[in-house]
Amino acid sequence: METGIKNTKIVKVEYNMTAASMGSGLLPVFATPYLIAMIEATCKDSVQPLLPEGCGTVGTKVEVEHLAPSVVGMDVRFESELVEVDHRRLVFEVAAYDEAGQVAKGRHERFIIDNEKFMAKADGRKNR
Numbered sequence: 778m779e780t781g782i783k784n785t786k787i788v789k790v791e792y793n794m795t796a797a798s799m800g801s802g803l804l805p806v807f808a809t810p811y812l813i814a815m816i817e818a819t820c821k822d823s824v825q826p827l828l829p830e831g832c833g834t835v836g837t838k839v840e841v842e843h844l845a846p847s848v849v850g851m852d853v854r855f856e857s858e859l860v861e862v863d864h865r866r867l868v869f870e871v872a873a874y875d876e877a878g879q880v881a882k883g884r885h886e887r888f889i890i891d892n893e894k895f896m897a898k899a900d901g902r903k904n905r
Contacts, residue, residue, distance in 0.1 A: 778867070778889075782859040784823030788815055790851050790875075806846035807853060812873060812881055813839055819855040820869045820885050834867065834887040835895065841883035847875040857885070865889040 796802030
């Protein structure tokens with residue numbers, strides 16, 4: 778895997794994506810938890826087609842500034858670029874924009890995993 782891989786996703790803000798609906802705030806504006814989920818999905822989708830069969834990625838770190846509110850009905854565009862590859866560790870620069878300008882920026886870290894081994898380890902945690 779090499780740096781420079783980019784991806785873009787666009788979502789129209791709906792009420793179920795708002796802080797008021799998700800319980801992360803009181804106002805009907807695009808919720809930070811949903812913003813982070815979209816950032817993770819944008820990064821994941823950018824590299825998934827390049828991974829061997831049976832492998833995936835998991836998010837391990839998110840550093841995001843949510844700079845401005847987006848209201849219901851606005852389109853939010855998410856952009857990611859893979860900027861660092863360290864063995865299985867992938868680091869992305871991320872940003873989000875609505876019609877009025879930039880709404881978020883930051884970095885996101887993911888690790889490449891073998892899905893079966895990862896789930897076996899995860900399932901083992903419930904038996905502790």
